[in-house]
Amino acid sequence: MPSPLGPLDGRPFAAVVFDMDGTLIDSTAVVVRSWIRWAQEHDVDPRRLQGFHGVPAAAIVAELLPGPRHQDALRRITELELADTDGIEVLPGAAEALAALAPAHSAIATSCTAPLAAARIEASGLKAPEVLVTADDVERGKPHPDPFLLASRRLGVDPAHCLVVEDAPGGLAAARAAGCATLAVVTTTPREELGDAADAVVTDLSHVVFSRTGGGVLVSPAPPGSR
Known part of the structure; x- marks a missing residue:
């Protein structure tokens, strides 16, 4: 066999x-919670987050929010993920x-x-x-x-x-x-x-x-x- x-x-x-x-x-639950909240705060359709599993946050943010909003948006997802480790x-x-x-x-x-x-x-x-x-x-x-x-x-x-x-x-x-x-x-x-x-x-x-x-x-x- x-x-x-x-x-x-x-x-x-x-x-x-x-x-x-x-x-x-x-x-998974932590990642979903953090990124959904981030998307809501930055007027990003959460469906656009699909397909990024395993990709660094900086690359995801650069893809979804290029330009002058990038650094603040990256700083925010970092804050959200560091603050949530429950479960x-x-x-x-x-x-x-x-x-x-x-x-x-x-x-x-x-x-x-x-x-x-x-x-x-x-x-x-x-x-x-x-x-x-x-x-x-x-x-x-x-x-x-x-x-x-x-x-x-x-x-x-x-x-x-x-x-x-x-x-x-x-x-x-x-x-x-x-x-x-x-x-x-x-x-x-x-x-x-x-x-x-x-x-x-x-x-x-x-x-x-x-x-x-x-x-x-x-x-x-x-x-x-x-x-």
């Missing part, structure tokens, strides 16, 4: 780079995945700014890896490859030997552009929208097990009944 992980099963990786929101933590939770399997890869075989590459990433990590209680790449660290965020290229460089590994775990098409595109292998989780995006963009797709991180061997990091299907 074919493995649900396809070409990823049994392939050794030097490290794993995780997206944060929607991959390791559930912040953020660690997603299934996320803590176990990071623990299995600690201390030096994983990183987070997020479209959040550094202050927002810190606030959400603290609110979730997640024990984050030492390498954390945020929107403040790169000139171009996802869907450009820069976040994953920087994460792999800070880990000291070749991007071609990295596995990226993502929940959004834009993040998967960024990982592919960086030359990384990709594993998608179906936490915020329908499976049919992820299949062609990823090497493999699973429901969430509780469906896989990460292990470290002499040859590197392996990802395998979780045993039946373990979830």
Whole structure:
């Protein structure tokens, strides 16, 4: 019977780079509340917010409100998101995945700014890896490859030997552009929208097990009944 992980099963990786929101933590309600309020305050049709999941806030604001209103609008969404962390939770399997890869075989590459990433990590209680790449660290965020290229460089590994775990098409595109292998989780995006963009797709991180061997990091299907 074919493995649900396809070409990823049994392939050794030097490290794993995780997206944060929607991959390791559930912040969907917070994100929706903040951006809906922002849209209402700035006379932006909330329907225009669709399709931006995983894109840095600065790029979203620049697309929706170019020109002289940009800086004030960006400052406002930053305020709203930093002020609202109620209900953020660690997603299934996320803590176990990071623990299995600690201390030096994983990183987070997020479209959040550094202050927002810190606030959400603290609110979730997640024990984050030492390498954390945020929107403040790169000139171009996802869907450009820069976040994953920087994460792999800070880990000291070749991007071609990295596995990226993502929940959004834009993040998967960024990982592919960086030359990384990709594993998608179906936490915020329908499976049919992820299949062609990823090497493999699973429901969430509780469906896989990460292990470290002499040859590197392996990802395998979780045993039946373990979830």
